[in-house]
Amino acid sequence: MTTTATLTERYISATIRSLAPEVQDDVRAELEGSIADAIDARLDQGEAPAEAERAVLTELGDPGILAAGYADRPLHLIGPKYFLVYWRLLKVLLWIVPAFAFAGVVLGQLLDGAPTGTVIGTAVAATIGSIVHVGFWVTLVFFILERAGADTGVKWNVDQLPEPTQNGAGRADAIASIVFLALGVGAVFWDALLGFFPTGGAPIPILAPGLWPWGIAFFLALFIAEALLAVVVYAHRRWTIGAAVVNTLLAVVFAAWSLTLLVRGELLNPEFLSFVFTDNGVTDETMRILTVITGFCLVAFPAWDIVDGWIKTARARRS
Known part of the structure; x- marks a missing residue:
């Protein structure tokens, strides 16, 4: 005969199953204690046991997110530690690479004597391809840096503050x-x-x-x-x-x-x-x-x- 697992047991199992085996017992013990204390506090306020248990687990949230916190594992693609460097580099490359790809393909096609339709079609395809590749590869590199916890070596200091500009009106x-x-x-x-x-x-x-x-x-x-x-x-x-x-x-x-x-x-x-x-x-x-x-x-x-x-x-x- 089997017994039905309680909501608390199911919640704890869902939380620890993605953690390393050596920390699962400690996390289980910690969660059992904290959940029991929270339920007892609600019982003292007159809530029914089932309602108290459900409310406590709801407040704890998605067990996957809780597990990521225990494992110190990011759930975002590019986090705040790397995002500004990532975004600045991506914008610069998206300004430069597609433009040079378009110009280079147009020049190459013209030198090859290709008809106008072929020149335009090939250049547009190359430009779109360069945008896709820049976005994918830059994002992939920073995704790996995020997961590996590597240091990009980019440090901000006050010397990097931009000088006032006249926006070309000087x-x-x-x-x-x-x-x-x-x-x-x-x-x-x-x-x-x-x-x-x-x-x-x-x-x-x-x-x-x-x-x-x-x-x-x-x-x-x-x-x-x-x-x-x-x-x-x-x-x-x-x-x-x-x-x-x-x-x-x-x-x-x-x-x-x-x-x-x-x-x-x-x-x-x-x-x-x-x-x-x-x-x-x-x-x-x-x-x-x-x-x-x-x-x-x-x-x-x-x-x-x-x-x-x-x-x-x-x-x-x-x-």
Whole structure:
């Protein structure tokens, strides 16, 4: 004949079954004593034995959680000891790795001469894959550190406190934009009048002569608009959504216009390309690769400028 185990016996068994054998008896004895004392206290207050037992065990909670406390075993994936280091590293990698994966795959596919649909599909798939891999492997590493109790070696101190930031709206940014404008204008006229490469004769400009005057005037207008935007941002002491939108429009116009000229063969001087590359034995395939790399840069730099503007806007709004 078998007897039905009481709720207390069932609770204690559920608690100790996942513990190491050498501590099970001690935990059993401790729980039996504490549960009995708690039940007796409720009985003294006039509760019925069955109700008192059920109430005490309910207050103790899930036996799995209680067992984890006895075993000093975490029930969370990443605990507070590691979470901030984990979260900061994950955010940095998610900013960097997918972007480089996307850019690298796009560049590789373009150099391989893949059609547009293939380039976009492959790049998107690689980007999604990189996000999944970064999230999985970083989480797995910190999961192992959490369970092993290892020390990451990262210690916080007051020297790590960030310096106050102007969110890209400081005087230095406005000055840098104006200097960049002056250098850009100077480089355009230097290229047209003096040239950057020794030819042994008349200078051969890098930019196509057909850009003068209206094409060059358009590019210079974009440079001036960028400089004026930096001055406006500095005057307001912060980036705004309006400034970020204008910055985005300027970057998109620059990328689209310059890329269109490059594809149509109207951006770079054919005479310059012949003098530097073709006449020195550079093949058509190599020229195609150089054109792809140039086009990639004409898109990548404006894209980063757009991202940077919106990041500064977000920081300004938070502050």
